[in-house]
Amino acid sequence: MGTSPVTAIINGKTITAQPGMTIMQAAQANGIKIPSLCFHPALASSGACRVCLVEVEKNPKLLPACTTPLTEGMVISTHSSKAVAARKFVVEMILIRHPLDCFSCESNGRCDLQDLAYELGIEKSPFQEKGSVCTDYALDDTNPFYIRDMNKCVLCGRCVRACDWQSGYHAIDFQFRGIKTTINPPVGRKLEESDCVFCGQCVQACPVGALTEKKAVGQGRPWQSRTVRTTCAYCGVGCQLDLHVKGDKIVRVTGTEDGMPNKGRLCVKGRFGYDFIYSDDRITRPLIRVRKGEHKSPDDEFREASWDEALDLVSSRFREVIEKHGPDAVGGVSCARSINEDSYSMQKLFRMVFKSNNIDHCARV
Numbered sequence: 207m208g209t210s211p212v213t214a215i216i217n218g219k220t221i222t223a224q225p226g227m228t229i230m231q232a233a234q235a236n237g238i239k240i241p242s243l244c245f246h247p248a249l250a251s252s253g254a255c256r257v258c259l260v261e262v263e264k265n266p267k268l269l270p271a272c273t274t275p276l277t278e279g280m281v282i283s284t285h286s287s288k289a290v291a292a293r294k295f296v297v298e299m300i301l302i303r304h305p306l307d308c309f310s311c312e313s314n315g316r317c318d319l320q321d322l323a324y325e326l327g328i329e330k331s332p333f334q335e336k337g338s339v340c341t342d343y344a345l346d347d348t349n350p351f352y353i354r355d356m357n358k359c360v361l362c363g364r365c366v367r368a369c370d371w372q373s374g375y376h377a378i379d380f381q382f383r384g385i386k387t388t389i390n391p392p393v394g395r396k397l398e399e400s401d402c403v404f405c406g407q408c409v410q411a412c413p414v415g416a417l418t419e420k421k422a423v424g425q426g427r428p429w430q431s432r433t434v435r436t437t438c439a440y441c442g443v444g445c446q447l448d449l450h451v452k453g454d455k456i457v458r459v460t461g462t463e464d465g466m467p468n469k470g471r472l473c474v475k476g477r478f479g480y481d482f483i484y485s486d487d488r489i490t491r492p493l494i495r496v497r498k499g500e501h502k503s504p505d506d507e508f509r510e511a512s513w514d515e516a517l518d519l520v521s522s523r524f525r526e527v528i529e530k531h532g533p534d535a536v537g538g539v540s541c542a543r544s545i546n547e548d549s550y551s552m553q554k555l556f557r558m559v560f561k562s563n564n565i566d567h568c569a570r571v
């Protein structure tokens with residue numbers, strides 16, 4: 207593979223792309239959208255859905271844009287009548303087994319299949335025979351985190367690849383053949399008995415309503431919420447999150463696809479563990495212990511204080527102890543929920559200000 211940029215023509219526009227890019231990647235890098243159900247920029251392409259078929263000059267067959275390398279001088283048409291007809295046929299085939307309950311579907315407004323059908327002017331599949339509607343899989347909502355509705359699965363395999371490549375578990379895969387093909391944990395096992403750790407990466411990767419966060423059900427449509435980017439507070443990895451907020455309430459959490467260090471990935475805590483924010487048990491102001499005797503005792507009480515008062519007390523107590531017993535009498539353990547920068551600042555405080563090397567981190571092994 208050469209190192210010089212590759213030049214090609216897509217829809218009459220001359221583009222340049224990095225060597226090794228597929229037609230899909232080159233198109234995206236140049237702001238040209240090629241529809242797809244199975245393509246996801248963070249996952250290896252599989253060419254599973256055939257929605258991204260494009261016409262390439264001098265090629266008798268349509269080529270899948272997501273797996274075909276862009277080569278020098280290619281002339282590509284993403285929306286020629288031949289490509290659009292093929293795409294329409296593929297979507298109509300997918301719709302043979304897909305329920306058309308978009309009104310009540312939780313993914314209404316963020317569903318790639320819905321967008322495709324709209325773009326291609328498809329109301330329903332012409333191949334659906336009377337009386338042979340869809341599949342009839344039971345809804346799997348036995349776990350507390352997400353619901354699986356295999357009737358809505360388009361078999362794009364994004365969940366399988368997300369579980370395998372992004373999460374590293376391979377807890378699910380394709381099973382059975384033909385119209386009966388589904389995505390499942392190992393045969394005969396429930397999800398809870400599989401290797402699944404409920405990170406929800408598969409849910410984030412799913413382009414349709416086959417996988418849905420349980421807590422998001424009935425919490426509003428995507429256009430009713432705004433996205434707030436933040437850092438997960440659970441551990442020092444500091445994953446970047448997108449909070450989907452309706453009014454003042456978080457209704458869903460997804461990993462920020464272009465954010466480091468996690469690049470869209472989250473663990474079960476970061477994705478699903480946001481209920482604590484609304485807990486009445488949360489301590490939102492500093493508390494100062496009021497001793498009932500000379501030593502710490504269960505009878506002690508806590509009174510609310512301002513941040514200034516609490517921080518003044520902490521600094522005066524440090525000063526007192528150091529003056530009386532020397533810097534080795536104090537030590538600090540930083541918390542795994544702190545970000546790296548805070549842990550760094552804390553060790554600086556101990557080493558440079560208190561002159562003590564008694565500093566550690568609770569996650570150190």
Ligand code: SF4
Nearest residue numbers: 369402403405406408
């Ligand atoms: S929740 Fe995570 S581990 Fe479980 S199937 Fe989905 S991606 Fe795999």
Ligand code: SF4
Nearest residue numbers: 359360362363365412
């Ligand atoms: S569950 Fe979703 S992501 Fe997985 S194959 Fe089906 S449609 Fe694709």
Ligand code: SF4
Nearest residue numbers: 438440441445473476
């Ligand atoms: S708790 Fe999970 S999601 Fe949050 S920062 Fe740590 S690894 Fe990332």
